[in-house]
Amino acid sequence: MKLTLKIWRQKNAATKGELKTYPIDGIEGDMSFLEMLDVLNEGLINKGEEPVVFDHDCREGICGSCSLQINGEPHGPDRLVTTCQLHMRMFKDGDTIVIEPFRAKAFPVIKDLVVDRSSFDRIQQAGGYISVNTSGNTIDANTIPVNKQDADESFNAATCIGCGACVAACKNASAMLFTAAKVSQFALLPQGRIEATERVLNMVAQMDKEGFGNCTNTGACEIECPKGISLENIARMNREYLSASLKG
Amino acid sequence: MSTLDSKIPKGPLADKWTNYKNEINLVNPANKRNIDVIVVGTGLAGGSAAATLAELGYNVKTFCYQDSPRRAHSIAAQGGINAAKNYQGDGDSNYRLFYDTVKGGDYRSREGNVYRLAEVSANIIDQCVAQGVPFAREYGGYLDNRSFGGVLVSRTFYAKGQTGQQLLLGAYSAMNRQINRGKITPYNRHEMLDLVIVDGKARGIIARNLVTGEIERHSAHAVVIASGGYGNAFFLSTNAMGSNVTASWKIHKRGAYFANPCYTQIHPTCIPVSGEHQSKLTLMSESLRNDGRIWVPKKKEDAEAIRQGKKKPLDLSEQERDYYLERRYPSFGNLVPRDVASRAAKERCDAGFGVNKTGQAVYLDFASAIQRFGKEQAGINGIESPSAEEIIKLGTQVIENKYGNLFQMYEKIVDENPYVTPMMIYPAVHYTMGGVWVDYNLQSTIPGCYVTGEANFSDHGANRLGASALMQGLADGYFVLPYTIGDYLSKDIKTGKIPTDTKEFDEAENKIRELLEKLINNKGTHSVDYFHKKLGHIMWDKCGMARNAEDLKSAMVEIRALREEFWKDVKVPGGMDEMNAELEKATRVADFLELGELFAKDALHRNESCGGHFREEYQTEEGEALRDDENFMYVAAWEYTGDPGNEVLHKEELEYENIEVKSRSYK
Numbered sequence: 001m002k003l004t005l006k007i008w009r010q011k012n013a014a015t016k017g018e019l020k021t022y023p024i025d026g027i028e029g030d031m032s033f034l035e036m037l038d039v040l041n042e043g044l045i046n047k048g049e050e051p052v053v054f055d056h057d058c059r060e061g062i063c064g065s066c067s068l069q070i071n072g073e074p075h076g077p078d079r080l081v082t083t084c085q086l087h088m089r090m091f092k093d094g095d096t097i098v099i100e101p102f103r104a105k106a107f108p109v110i111k112d113l114v115v116d117r118s119s120f121d122r123i124q125q126a127g128g129y130i131s132v133n134t135s136g137n138t139i140d141a142n143t144i145p146v147n148k149q150d151a152d153e154s155f156n157a158a159t160c161i162g163c164g165a166c167v168a169a170c171k172n173a174s175a176m177l178f179t180a181a182k183v184s185q186f187a188l189l190p191q192g193r194i195e196a197t198e199r200v201l202n203m204v205a206q207m208d209k210e211g212f213g214n215c216t217n218t219g220a221c222e223i224e225c226p227k228g229i230s231l232e233n234i235a236r237m238n239r240e241y242l243s244a245s246l247k248g
Numbered sequence: 249m250s251t252l253d254s255k256i257p258k259g260p261l262a263d264k265w266t267n268y269k270n271e272i273n274l275v276n277p278a279n280k281r282n283i284d285v286i287v288v289g290t291g292l293a294g295g296s297a298a299a300t301l302a303e304l305g306y307n308v309k310t311f312c313y314q315d316s317p318r319r320a321h322s323i324a325a326q327g328g329i330n331a332a333k334n335y336q337g338d339g340d341s342n343y344r345l346f347y348d349t350v351k352g353g354d355y356r357s358r359e360g361n362v363y364r365l366a367e368v369s370a371n372i373i374d375q376c377v378a379q380g381v382p383f384a385r386e387y388g389g390y391l392d393n394r395s396f397g398g399v400l401v402s403r404t405f406y407a408k409g410q411t412g413q414q415l416l417l418g419a420y421s422a423m424n425r426q427i428n429r430g431k432i433t434p435y436n437r438h439e440m441l442d443l444v445i446v447d448g449k450a451r452g453i454i455a456r457n458l459v460t461g462e463i464e465r466h467s468a469h470a471v472v473i474a475s476g477g478y479g480n481a482f483f484l485s486t487n488a489m490g491s492n493v494t495a496s497w498k499i500h501k502r503g504a505y506f507a508n509p510c511y512t513q514i515h516p517t518c519i520p521v522s523g524e525h526q527s528k529l530t531l532m533s534e535s536l537r538n539d540g541r542i543w544v545p546k547k548k549e550d551a552e553a554i555r556q557g558k559k560k561p562l563d564l565s566e567q568e569r570d571y572y573l574e575r576r577y578p579s580f581g582n583l584v585p586r587d588v589a590s591r592a593a594k595e596r597c598d599a600g601f602g603v604n605k606t607g608q609a610v611y612l613d614f615a616s617a618i619q620r621f622g623k624e625q626a627g628i629n630g631i632e633s634p635s636a637e638e639i640i641k642l643g644t645q646v647i648e649n650k651y652g653n654l655f656q657m658y659e660k661i662v663d664e665n666p667y668v669t670p671m672m673i674y675p676a677v678h679y680t681m682g683g684v685w686v687d688y689n690l691q692s693t694i695p696g697c698y699v700t701g702e703a704n705f706s707d708h709g710a711n712r713l714g715a716s717a718l719m720q721g722l723a724d725g726y727f728v729l730p731y732t733i734g735d736y737l738s739k740d741i742k743t744g745k746i747p748t749d750t751k752e753f754d755e756a757e758n759k760i761r762e763l764l765e766k767l768i769n770n771k772g773t774h775s776v777d778y779f780h781k782k783l784g785h786i787m788w789d790k791c792g793m794a795r796n797a798e799d800l801k802s803a804m805v806e807i808r809a810l811r812e813e814f815w816k817d818v819k820v821p822g823g824m825d826e827m828n829a830e831l832e833k834a835t836r837v838a839d840f841l842e843l844g845e846l847f848a849k850d851a852l853h854r855n856e857s858c859g860g861h862f863r864e865e866y867q868t869e870e871g872e873a874l875r876d877d878e879n880f881m882y883v884a885a886w887e888y889t890g891d892p893g894n895e896v897l898h899k900e901e902l903e904y905e906n907i908e909v910k911s912r913s914y915k
Contacts, residue, residue, distance in 0.1 A: 012826065030522045030663075038527055038777075045775045045830070050821050053829050055315065057488040059528045061657065062413055063319040078660075085660050110459055111827045118436070121316050125428045129421035130380045134300045134726050136371035138378040142335060145389030155382035155407055158414060162318060191380050 001027040001088065004096040005040065007052055010109050017109065019098070029089035033076060034059060034066065036088055054113040059084040061226065064161030067168070068113055069100040074165035074224045082163060082226045102168035106175070106211045117164050119210035120178060126206035127199040128182045130191055144190060154188040157181045159227045166221035166229070172213030177221040179207045180237035181229050187240050197244040204241055252505070252885055252900040255687040256360035261906045262342070265364045268688075269731055273738035280305030282744070283737050284468040286453055288440045288495050290317030292412070292419055292718055293701025294474030296725025299422035302431035304730055306737075309466060310423070310432055311455055313439045313490055313832070318420045321476060321488040322721060325412025326533035326654065328394060328404035329718040331369040336393055340401040342366045347907060349716060352398045352585050353681070353709020354859035354875065355909045356511070356883075358902065360688060361706045368727040369719050373405055375726060381418040383407050396714035397534055398585035398914070404715045409533050409654045415718055419725070438464070441763075441835065442756045443471060443499045443697065450499075450697035451746045454756045456764075458832060461825040463760060465753045467746035469737055470696045472729065473499060474721075477680035477702040479512065481840045481847065482792075483784025485677035486518060486531040492836035493843050496684050496703050504692035505885035505898060507705035508682035509843065510851035513712055513860050514793050515678030516589035519661055520609040529676040530661060532612075532654055534714040537582045539617035539647065540671070542589070544601040544610050546570040551601045561603070561611055561670050572596055580914040587711045587860045587873075588914060590675035594793050595871065597674075604672050613670035618643030675793060679717060681708040681860060682850075685885040685900075689732035690724060693885075698733055700724035705883070710859025764824050767834045772817035776833040779814045783807065783837070783844055791848050796864040800852040804845050804893055811841040845892040853897065856880045877909060 002025045010017025024043075027036050034056050041051035057065040066083040070076035076086045091097065099113065107115040132138060146154075158181070166177035183200050186192025192199075215234060222231045257268040275283065283306050287298040290312040302308045312320060332345040345366035350357055373391070377383065383405050384392040393402040407414040426432040437458040444452040444467070452467035478493035479485035500506045517532045545551040546568050553559035572592055574581045584592075593610045596602065603609050622643030626634040634642070644667050648655065658666050683705040690698050690706075701721040708716060790803035814837070822828040857866040857873035858880070866874040883900040 028523065028525065031525050032527070032661075035525045035527050039525060042775055042777060045819060045821055048821070051830060053827055057314060057319055057490050058321060058324045059489055060324055060486075060530045062324050062410070063314070063321070063488060065314060065319050080656065081660055085657070087660065087663070089663065114827065117315060121318075121424075121434075121436075124318075124421070125424040127428075129425045130378065131425060132375075132378045133303055134296065134375060134379075134422050136368065136375050136727050138374045141333070141373045141377040141383075142390050144377060146385055147389055148385050148387050151382055151385040151389075154380075155384075155414070158382050158407075158417065159410060161413075162316065185382065186380050189380050189382070191378060 001029070001091065001093045003027055003091065003094070006096065006098045007113070008100045009052070009112055012111055013108055027088050029087065031088045032059070032084055033070070033086040033088065034084050052113065053111050056084055061085040062161060064163040067102045067115065067163060069102055069168055071098050074102060074168040075226050080226060080228055082161070102164050104167045104173035104212070106173065107164060107167065117162070119212070120162050120164065120175070122210060123175065123179055123203055123206045124182060127195070127202040130186060131195060146189060150188045154185050157184040157188070157229065157233050160229050161227055163226065165224045165226060167212065169220040169224035170213065171218065171220070172216060174215045175207050175210070175212040176215040176234050176237070177225065177229055177231070179203050180233035183237045183240055184233040187236060196240060197247055200237060200240040200244045252685065252883070252898050253687065254358060254360070254900055255689060256358065257688065261359065261363050264360055265367055272731065272735040275734050275738050275741060277305050279741040281307070283307065283740060284309065284746070285470050285472060285733070286311065286466060286468040287472045287474060288453065289320065289474035289476060289701070289703070290423070291320035291322035291474065291476060291701060292416055292721030293703070293725045294472065295320065295416065295419035295423050296722050297472055297474060297700055297729050298432055299419060299426055300726055300730040301733070302426035302429070308426070308432045309435060309468065311435045311438045311440055311453070313437065313458060315437055317423055317434060317436065318417060320416060321491050322416045322718070323413045324488065325718055326409040326531065327396065327535040328406035328411045328715040329372065329415060330396070330403050330715040331373045331405060331719065332366055332403060333370050333373060335391060336402045338401045340403050344401065345369060345403065348399045349707070349713060350709065350907050351912060352713035353711055354873070354912055355709065355877070355881070355904065356858050356902065357707055357709030359904060359906055364728065365707050365720060365723050368723045371727060372719060372722045376415060376418050379418040379421060381407065381414050383414070394535055395538055395583065397537060397583045397589065398580070398713045406535065409535070409651060412718060415722065419722070439832065440495045441498065441760045443502045443694070444752050444756045445502055445694065446746070446750065446752045449695045452748065452753065454760050459827055461823070461828065463757055465748040465757060467748045469740045469743060469746065470698060470733055472698045472700060473684065473703050474700045474725070475703050477683065478840070478843055479677045479680055481783065481844050482677040482787045483780050484521065484526060484529050484788070486515060486529050489528060492839065494836050494839045496699070497839040497843055499684065499692060499694060499697055501888050503694050504697060504699070505685040505887050506683070506846065507685035507883050507885045508850065509847040509886070510791070510854060510861050511681035511710050511859060512677060513586060513679040513681060514590045514675040516586055516593055516675050517612060517673045518676035518678070519658065520604050520606065520672055520674040530657065531676070531678060532658060532671065532673060534586065536612060536651060536654065539650070540582065540612040540614050541571055541616055542573050542582055542610055542612055543569045543571045544596045544603065548600050551603060554603045555605060555607055570601070577914045584914045585711060585713060587862070590793055591862060593675055609672040609674045611670040612673045614647055614666070615670070618647055618667070621646035679712055681705065681710060681712055685883065689735065690729050691732070691736065696736060698729060700729055710861055763835070764831065767818065767820045767831060768824055770818055770820065772819045774817055775819060776830055776837050779810060779818060780833070780837045780840070782810055783841060786810070787844060787847070791851055794862045794864050795851050797852060800848045803848040804852070807841065807844045807848065808893060811845070814838065814841055842892040846886060846895055849893060849895065850884055850886065853884065854880055875911065
């Protein structure tokens with residue numbers, strides 16, 4: 001396959017970036033999108049140019065490092081995959097592909113396609129945990145039975161990989177789906193109920209403080225989420241938030 | 249050569265850990281506030297250690313090269329975590345978990361360590377459930393278990409195919425709680441590049457800020473290395489792209505012995521290589537072997553026809569298929585340990601029965617399981633005489649519930665539907681049992697430098713059983729290190745803050761600056777990946793699933809030559825004072841190029857086959873591994889002397905007082 005890549009290049013946070021055009025040849029359908037970028041970078045290095053920097057690590061769709069806005073969509077045109085699992089067979093010979101970083105005020109660009117998502121860490125630090133000491137001296141695991149449906153739903157919420165596609169997909173750059181997934185994971189478990197009130201209030205407050213936008217229920221986040229995190233989580237978080245606010 | 253002291257406490261096996269904990273020194277809570285600990289790596293071992301140490305009151309600094317602790321490669325572990333809970337009532341116990349682990353490791357691990365691991369395993373599950381880790385449950389609300397290779401009980405707890413993710417997010421949440429309390433300062437996008445030793449003790453690290461390129465000095469009273477394994481020496485492995493040996497290798501060069509580097513796990517169920525562009529390999533959880541049956545065509549003509557695309561796997565009848573694991577190992581069948589399953593796949597492919605275009609693949613087939621579950625579900629749902637389609641539909645649903653995410657991942661990569669066409673799999677480098685030598689306290693041969701998780705060597709011997717890596721990482725971090733490090737730190741309560749404006753920090757920082765400048769100014773002709781791929785080919789061809797003396801000798805020569813070529817000819821674009829992914833790779837590959845030679849040397853010196861180390865010269869008539877207990881029942885711990893090809897061997901003899909050492913049989 002022969003392709004034309006238009007890639008966002010930006011030296012660092014302080015300088016302005018721009019789209020640059022790179023023709024590329026010899027791309028096979030079995031390559032992942034990031035392997036295609038590896039080929040591009042190898043060529044750039046050999047030519048004495050600086051390679052394109054992008055975040056990536058596990059390359060099996062679970063670490064949440066890779067990002068990329070591909071032709072306007074987070075993680076590109078395929079569904080339920082991250083960029084590292086997007087394969088070039090989704091594209092045709094002669095295509096032009098525009099590759100940009102995830103865009104959001106709360107995700108400033110560090111360099112080229114790499115953005116700073118530490119705002120997600122700070123939302124989790126605000127309450128995304130159960131306050132239990134790690135001494136191991138808790139109660140036997142099976143003394144806390146959990147209804148299977150609740151356990152499964154909690155698990156589904158917990159599969160969020162924290163990649164930020166939901167934010168990049170949202171016209172308001174809202175982090176509601178991400179925050180709601182964590183709130184839901186704990187809200188659905190008996191162990192998580194004890195701190196449920198403080199948790200939802202603190203996490204939402206942090207989310208607002210980081211400069212994420214509001215949710216207007218467009219649902220783009222759910223469509224672009226590589227892990228299929230459901231909008232129901234946002235509804236659950238709203239219920240949790242309302243009841244917490246009334247208590248608080 | 250000297251003999252190493254593992255410091256295993258005296259007394260009966262089952263009482264060692266309890267008695268030891270009762271006797272070691274503790275640090276008063278008020279004094280813990282004055283003590284700093286550095287933790288390098290934030291996976292299961294590092295994240296759990298950081299959280300627990302902070303909770304105890306120490307000031308913790310964590311370091312990871314990723315943008316968040318949550319992205320450490322523990323996250324990719326799929327199948328599960330072992331614990332001797334005996335919830336299934338199938339006869340499990342601490343002793344059985346201990347026994348299975350020692351046997352699975354082919355009698356090359358330490359009894360005392362492994363028993364402690366088994367002993368604390370049950371607590372891990374209690375801890376994780378209390379943290380809100382959403383393990384799989386049965387309809388009654390209680391925890392579910394599955395079975396894994398090399399054992400005869402169901403002791404594996406799991407969260408679909410994302411167990412590592414859920415456990416890591418648990419440890420990350422425990423870290424977040426401590427970050428919120430101000431007890432952990434996280435340094436993300438930072439890479440440790442050297443250890444600083446002051447008066448013979450580990451007192452800090454030199455790290456590079458990967459965003460700004462700044463070289464930083466960080467001091468502490470103790471340093472914990474939890475930076476994972478070195479599988480990426482092979483270039484292609486199931487490790488993350490950034491997984492590296494640098495932290496371990498740098499402490500090795502500062503005096504920590506490196507143990508059993510040749511013990512590598514080649515995992516049997518990975519997606520086969522598709523072409524030269526391949527950047528990494530993807531694992532399919534071993535749990536698939538619970539329900540999938542592994543086979544190749546019985547006749548070579550059929551295998552050839554499949555390779556040429558003239559036949560499809562479904563064209564072959566039952567009689568034309570060779571379920572070789574069931575044939576060779578009737579009692580364990582498809583659930584033999586990983587090393588055995590990997591070698592058996594290689595044996596069939598080398599003999600010409602492999603499938604896929606390359607001939608380097610075998611089938612993993614779910615058709616029987618779909619039938620079995622389909623019929624079972626029809627019965628449960630009261631469907632009388634169900635049609636063939638109904639059975640397949642119901643059976644497929646069960647498989648989807650159990651392994652849905654894995655099947656989806658396979659389909660995305662290979663572009664074939666594994667519910668219909670059998671999966672293709674082939675072994676790939678996955679885990680390294682070898683690592684930095686540590687004693688019972690998890691302390692390396694450098695006082696104050698501790699090593700946990702995959703980065704150390706201690707618990708898995710020559711082969712690791714499935715679902716044991718997560719267990720070991722969390723056991724080390726939550727329940728072992730926080731006790732043992734206290735004994736060491738109890739002598740540091742009056743030391744005060746360690747200054748960083750000393751000659752030791754100057755020396756270490758200057759060395760790193762020189763290294764980075766050299767790489768940047770080298771301006772050679774080939775990229776870092778060019779060298780990494782070459783190293784990978786040497787490792788896979790000559791130090792891979794089967795090794796022999798001749799190949800290993802030539803591997804040592806070739807790796808040395810490649811290392812020299814790297815330093816002459818590597819090209820690293822960009823500068824030092826900025827984000828520079830090529831520079832990061834270059835420092836890592838430079839270390840792999842040294843480790844690789846020691847790896848081959850270790851494999852060459854071990855004139856026996858054991859676990860993941862299979863020497864072609866040492867096998868039984870049936871092609872099984874042949875150990876030499878008389879001469880090699882020891883840990884080989886290597887001391888760096890300035891040249892990885894000339895390291896000095898130190899032995900730790902292994903003693904088995906509670907287990908009868910037998911030849912390992914899964915027949």
